Amino acid sequence: MREHLSVLLLIFGLAVISGISSLVIAFVAASYSSKHSQGSKISFWDVRFHPLKYLKQYRELTIEENGKPGSLFYAWFFAIGLFAVCIISLIVLVIV
DSSP: OGGGHHHHHHHHHHHHHHHHHHHHHHHHHHHHHHHHSSSOOOOHHHHHHOHHHHHHHHHHHHHHHHSSOOHHHHHHHHHHHHHHHHHHHHHHHHHO
16 A cells, blocks of 8 residues: 555645646636626536536537637546546545
């Protein structure tokens, strides 16, 4: 276990950074959606539990404006994917 400790800490750090990044990206996308839609209020508590709802609104708004999804849409999927890979890696390393 001791020889894996540095690897575990590195992967845990990446998981924390990617998890926080995905939350921040979801908050920014929800804020963008709120500013550009007709006065719909957002609950930042709700963003934590339903980020896909706000990312879908963000995607629809940016497609209407630019013809393609905004960069936050792809950044969120990258961050949440990295988070999932890190968590699965941690589980595998702890079991082995």
